[in-house]
Amino acid sequence: MLPSDDIDTPRGPARIDTDLPVGPPDRAAIVAPARAPAALLVLGHGAGGTVDAPDLLAVRDAAVTAGLVVVRVTQPYRVAGRRAPAPAGHLDEVWTAVLAVLRERYADVPTILVGGRSSGARVACRTAGAVGAAGVVALAFPLHPPGRPERSRAAELATGLPTLVVNGDRDPFGMPASGPDVRVVSRPGETHDLRRDPAGTAIVVREWLRSHGWTAD
Structure with missing residues (x-):
């Protein structure tokens, strides 16, 4: 992992943690991390969480091993x-500003993918088209507030881009439905934090990335 650094945004500095692609685990010690990236995956955190959430770290590990650059973005309020999240418009503004910088830094990377968990997944979905993403990874997408199914956020998933949703079957925030561009995978026994089997969640994400040709393997 490269040292963390900050990116100035209209809402204050956002912090990024960058991991470069490596070889398979058994070759990690001998394969240079300067391997040409297959894609750039940018991930955001949950409302009161951090970029070190177990599912984000597991997806990070799987993606860098598959040949992707992974950047985890911490919003300025965090x-x-x-802990109290900024308004949605502010979150989207920050995300868009960070992606503009990352697009310049990784101009030679052919594909940009966005995603995150919970609130971060919502931000990624809302801005995917504007930032030029090719696809979205939505972990623990909060379909509605607990006990309020009438307040559905399903429209945010209608990005028109390939979108993977990975939610626990016991998530009180609900389970989105699959659609023409949206694949939904239910993780047995998992709640909103997806902490029971992060490695299993990461396998789902890696296979989806591979199915779209966004990995180096």
Whole structure:
């Protein structure tokens, strides 16, 4: 992993943690991390969480082994130590600004993918078209507030891009439905935090990436 660094945005500095692609686990010690990236995957955190959530780290590990650059983005309100999330418009503004910088840094990478968990998944979906993403990885997408199914956020998944949703079958925030561009995978026994089997979640994501030709293997 490269050292963390900050990117200035209209809402304050966002922090990024970058991991470069490596070889398979048994070759990691001898394969240079400068391997040409197959794609860039940018991930955001949950509302009160961090980019070190177990599912995000597991997906990070699987993706870098598959030949992707992975950048995890911490929103400015979390960099400042606040847990209460910023308004949706502010989150989207920050995300768009960060992606603009990353597009320049990785101009030679052929594909940009976006995603995240919970609130981060919503941000990625809402802005996917604007940032030029080819696909979206949505972990623990919060379909509605707990106990309020009438307040559905399903429309946010209608990006027109290939979208993978991985949710626990016990998630109180609900389970989205699959659609023409949306594949939904239900993880047995998992709740909203997807902590029971992060490695299993990562396998689902890696296979989906591979099915679209976004890995180096």
